[in-house]
Amino acid sequence: MYDFFASSVTNKSIFLFRSQTTYDIVKGHLKNFGADMLIDKKLGDLSGGELQRVLLAFATISNPELLILDEPISGIDNNGMEIFYRLIDDLKKKMDIAIILVSHDFNFVAKYADRVIMIDKTIVCEGSPSKVFSNEKFKEYFGDNIQIGGE
Amino acid sequence: MEAIYNIMEYIFPFSWSDYTFMKNAFLAILIIAPLFGLVGTMIVNNKMAFFSDALGHSALTGIAIGVVIGLKDPLIAMIAFGILFAYAINRIKGNDNSSNDTIISVFSSTSIAIGLALLSQGGNFSKYSNYLIGDILSINQAELINLIVVFILIVLFWIFFSNKLLLISIDNTLAKSKDVKVKLVENLFIIIIAILVMISIKWVGILIINSLLILPAAASKNISKNIRQYTVFAICFSTISGISGLILSYYNGIATGPTIVIVASIIYFVTLIIKGRR
Numbered sequence: 001m002y003d004f005f006a007s008s009v010t011n012k013s014i015f016l017f018r019s020q021t022t023y024d025i026v027k028g029h030l031k032n033f034g035a036d037m038l039i040d041k042k043l044g045d046l047s048g049g050e051l052q053r054v055l056l057a058f059a060t061i062s063n064p065e066l067l068i069l070d071e072p073i074s075g076i077d078n079n080g081m082e083i084f085y086r087l088i089d090d091l092k093k094k095m096d097i098a099i100i101l102v103s104h105d106f107n108f109v110a111k112y113a114d115r116v117i118m119i120d121k122t123i124v125c126e127g128s129p130s131k132v133f134s135n136e137k138f139k140e141y142f143g144d145n146i147q148i149g150g151e
Numbered sequence: 152m153e154a155i156y157n158i159m160e161y162i163f164p165f166s167w168s169d170y171t172f173m174k175n176a177f178l179a180i181l182i183i184a185p186l187f188g189l190v191g192t193m194i195v196n197n198k199m200a201f202f203s204d205a206l207g208h209s210a211l212t213g214i215a216i217g218v219v220i221g222l223k224d225p226l227i228a229m230i231a232f233g234i235l236f237a238y239a240i241n242r243i244k245g246n247d248n249s250s251n252d253t254i255i256s257v258f259s260s261t262s263i264a265i266g267l268a269l270l271s272q273g274g275n276f277s278k279y280s281n282y283l284i285g286d287i288l289s290i291n292q293a294e295l296i297n298l299i300v301v302f303i304l305i306v307l308f309w310i311f312f313s314n315k316l317l318l319i320s321i322d323n324t325l326a327k328s329k330d331v332k333v334k335l336v337e338n339l340f341i342i343i344i345a346i347l348v349m350i351s352i353k354w355v356g357i358l359i360i361n362s363l364l365i366l367p368a369a370a371s372k373n374i375s376k377n378i379r380q381y382t383v384f385a386i387c388f389s390t391i392s393g394i395s396g397l398i399l400s401y402y403n404g405i406a407t408g409p410t411i412v413i414v415a416s417i418i419y420f421v422t423l424i425i426k427g428r429r
Contacts, residue, residue, distance in 0.1 A: 003378040004321060007314040008329045015192075015313050015382040042376070043321065059328070 002026055002039050009061060026061075032094070033057040033087060049080040053087065060091060067091070069101045073108075081105070085112055106133065106142075152292060167401045175295060176287045176354075176407070180393040182298045183351055184363075186305050188389030190347055191368030192381055193313070193340065196320040201252055202240065203344055204361040205259035209236045210352045211266025214282060219269060226349065233345035236262060241341055285356030285408045287397065301350055308343055312336055317378065356408045366415040367392065373422035388418050 005026040006014045012022075023039075030036040033053045038046065046054060052072065059067060069088070073081045085108050091097055103109055109116060110129045117126040118138060125135045132138055159177065160168050167173045194203050213232035217225020240258050244251050270279050315336045318326040326333050344364075352360055371384035396411030403410075 003317065007317045011314070013310050013313050014317070015309070015378050018377075018379060040376075058325075062329070 004043055005029075005058065005061065008058070029061050030054070030057050032090070034083070049076050049084075052076060052080075052084060056084075056087065056091075060095065060097065063095065065098060067097050067099045069099065071102055071104070073103070073105065081108065088112070167398065172288045172290075173397075173401065175290050175292065176397055177394070178295055179287060179290045179298055179354065180397055180411075181390070182295070182302050183354075184390040184393030185386045186302060186347055187351075187363045187393075188367045188371075188386035189309060189382065190305065190344060191364040191366075191389070192371065192385045193316045193320065194344065194364055195368040195372060196317070197340075199344075200361070200365050201255050202237075202341075203348065203364050205240070205255045205262075206233060206237055206341075206345060206348050207352065207357055207360040208259050209233060209262040209266075210282070210349060210357055211270065212236075212262040213266075213349065214279060215266045215269035226353075229349040229352070230346055233349045234342050237341040237345045238338065241337060282352060283356055283358050284406050285352065285354050285359075287354040287407045290354055297350060301346060305343055305347065308339065312339065316340060354408075355411075356406075359408050359412045362412045362415065363389065366412065366419050370415070370419040370422040373419075373426040388415065392418060 002018070002023060003014055006019070006022050009026065010019065010022050012019060027036050027039050030039055033056060035050065035053045035057060038050060038054060043051075043054075056072075072088075073084055076084065088099060088101070089112050092099055101113075110133060113129050115127070116129050116132040118124040118132055118135075118141075120141070124141070125132055125137050127135075155178070156171070156174050159174050168177075194200060209232065210229050213229030214225045216232055217228030220228065222228055236258065240255055243254055267276070270276050315326065315331045318329060318331055319333055319336060323333050348360055348364075351363075355363060367389035368381075368385045370388050371381050375381040375384050392411050392415035396414045397407055399405075399414070400407040400410040
């Protein structure tokens, strides 16, 4: 895990030495994702949810301005989904990253998105979550009785 | 050179160190075995074992081409053909949707067949059978210098590109997302493998050269926890099997290449047991 991150962070050959500075940087970054205790594990030994968090950490370690996620929570249980979305929300606020996320999970979209675009080949409707979810076209596609944002 | 020989005679007061050819072979293994261990780590990581095997076999065609155009030492032809061969496989692998092992197999058998056909012309194949099992005792000083040049080349490559190779071995797309020029690094790496394999074939032999690349790294992978252990163990295993293989073969009158591989495979099985116990 450390090797995996270090190989992208530093130009120093990681097969020769392990740099404590890099180690601390990586560990500090992983902490944001609740994954700092995984640093000495092997990449192949991680569980699905752990791997997802680690990859998210990997994608953001170089401070990108834009993060594009395509159905990032597929194959994760409900609990893990909640954690993952909270993480992304944190990222947005703390690191000031713009995030484009593709999802079919309307509850989470309603809770966390600033702006929603509904796409079927072309843009069907767009705006704030409440605006899109109350739109006629949205109801045409998904039916009237869909429950969104139960809280 | 004399100074090195004298030092060796001093360190190793055994009967084998009286012979210059044994001292040359010892030095050659000391240079080349760590390289096999080092390069092997990324071959194993990138799942290229079959590829490097095919590359070794393609040496036959390289030798044949060298003979046909009348070179005294076919090494240049072997390296040139090896690079071309490796590049061709890599190119087609990316463009074609047949599975990789099929493509590699096709290339491998074609080049073996062409090599055998050309070399057996006139019933003279036995002249070249040396290349099949290799003969490390035939190495001379000029060839030792070549090995040192290759050693420096590969170590430099490793210092600059090993991080990127590691990222590629995890995932191509992931590596690209971190601005790694995947194609470039891959192509440089196969050129490195081609040069290392071709320059060593005369001494190690076509039939077993791949085991030297794969076994130490595979054994190391069994017991290592991170990339530094992986590299160090692979280099140690490779050097230990090289040196002990040479000395064992001297006392038992067996060919050196196979002895080295037997030692390396014993190490592999021991690490496998250690891994199983953990």
